[in-house]
Amino acid sequence: MSGDSTSELIMARGIKKVYDDDGVPVEAIRGIDLVIERGEFTAIVGPSGSGKTTFLNIISGLDTPTEGEIRLAGRRLTEMSAKELSDFRRDKIGFIFQAYNLIPVLSVEENIEYIMLLQGVSKTDRRQRVERILAELGLEGYANRLPIKLSGGQQQRVAVARAMVSGPSLILADEPTANLDSKTGIELLEMMRELNEKKGMTFVFSTHDMKIMERARRLVTLKDGRVDSDETKE
């Protein structure tokens, strides 16, 4: 099945995840059915332990479900090898982490360039794309700085640039504003939303910040490993 040409980007059906905690089975996800269309700007929300991070791990292919089927851009993730999954994540998913997680020994430019390097993009093309995205995200002049020399907000912008630069189908962000102050967090989210609107990129992020939730177009609430509510704003 090639769902790549359809509007459906993520299809999760009957997803369950049981962890083994020193011999004690822990049900992190108890059955989630969810479809996310291309171009959506979706927030996965819920209290701690509701299964947000586990669900994001599963839809990104970082973790495997104990039960159920997951398809991303038409590909069944559970059937891929470690190498195929690596390549799939590299080409189709951009990640934004809570703690930015830039490579500390690489400059801003090199951090952004890294994924394109993995993709085998030529040096000239890499440089042009890096310059373009730095300009788009208001990071001109920071290309040669190390992450440690940037503020939290600037680091997260670089993380967004890294996630977007290779033109992935989906950007996954786990609590992207958790380490930022309220103002910077909202600015970052506005920027992500603008990118979503302008470029049609699909954003799925987890958060428990009310101000952030307000800006999401679709709000999927998880509770005890299940979808408690799924609202789409007009």
Added chain:
Amino acid sequence: MFLYLKLAIRNLLRNKRRTFIAGSAIGIGLAALICTDALILGMEENMIASATESFLGEGQIHRRGFRESYEVDKTIVDPQGILERLRNDKLVDRAAPRVITYAMINSPANLAAVSMIGIDPEAERYLSQVDEALVEGEYFAGDDPHDIVIGQKLADILEVHLGSRVVMTAAQARSGDLSQEMYRISGIFHFNIKEMDRATVFVRLSQARKMLGLGDDIHEIALTLHDREPGLNSDDPFWGRYSDDENEAISWSGLLPELKTALELSQFSTFIIGLILFGVVALGIINTLFMSMHERQFEFGVLRAIGTRPFIMARLILFEAGALAALSIIMGNITGLIVTYITSKTGIDYTGIEFSGVTFRELLYPILEVKQFIVYPLAVFIFTILIGLYPAFSAARLSPVKAMRRSL
């Protein structure tokens, strides 16, 4: 590729102190290997020189059976012909004829059993170090046929000094009759070789021949060569050219098999020392890489998450191992060069110490060779990469989720 290399070098520099300590440990291991090799080479040279240059020569020619019995009758067949051939042989540097027999030496105070060796003083001057070993008197100056040069220890035993008279008694060839001659001590030597200093005397070749009734015959031709190889190998064709049914030509390694074995043992020792040092180096590398990996577990998880293939993860670790090896090699080569260079100039005093029948007579000078700075560093580099495979595979098999427990 360049970015991966940059990443590896910068990662190593993240914890400069640990990298320096690990690099030093590996570098010191390499330096120790270079120094050990240089020392062993110097020791081998010294042992060979002590054994061959003192008196033995790099080879000898005898009548077959002479070495086993030292019978006076077993003289070399056609000695003049052989000496002529040796003189015309391009491989041969020097050759000296000798007469050798067991004899009794008497002084007014004491007597001792000795080896009496008749030598051609001029020929011997360029082949052995009898003249250089003299501590008193002169080396067959003038033409007095009754000059005798004896060892210092023997002089003590006989309670004699320069100018003292001694009587030599030896059995003559063919008849077996005892022959006695009186000699005057013209020189006393100290080889620092026990057997030589207490039980060897030198007289003129002509006088020894006369005393033993040998005519123009001799027992031994000692020789030195322009090339070291035939001396190291008793099967070298050179020795075959001078061996037949009557005579035998033997290299120093054949004359002193225990020295040959000792040299082989020293090479084996270098190998064992190398193994031990490489073992230490291996632990250093594994420890450094795993410590570094442990600290960056989360980062590795991120790299895997954003699409770094397992193989590339392994390659990143191998690049770090390679960068660490390169740093260690620079440190090790510099340290090894400095230490070996200094000791190769000052020398190490092992004089008087006996090893495998050879007494070190001169300072031991470690020998620097280019291969020590190419072969061993290359071995360290390859070894480091091989050792790095273990942490590299661990990094490749890393589960991104487990590595990043606190986030995606």
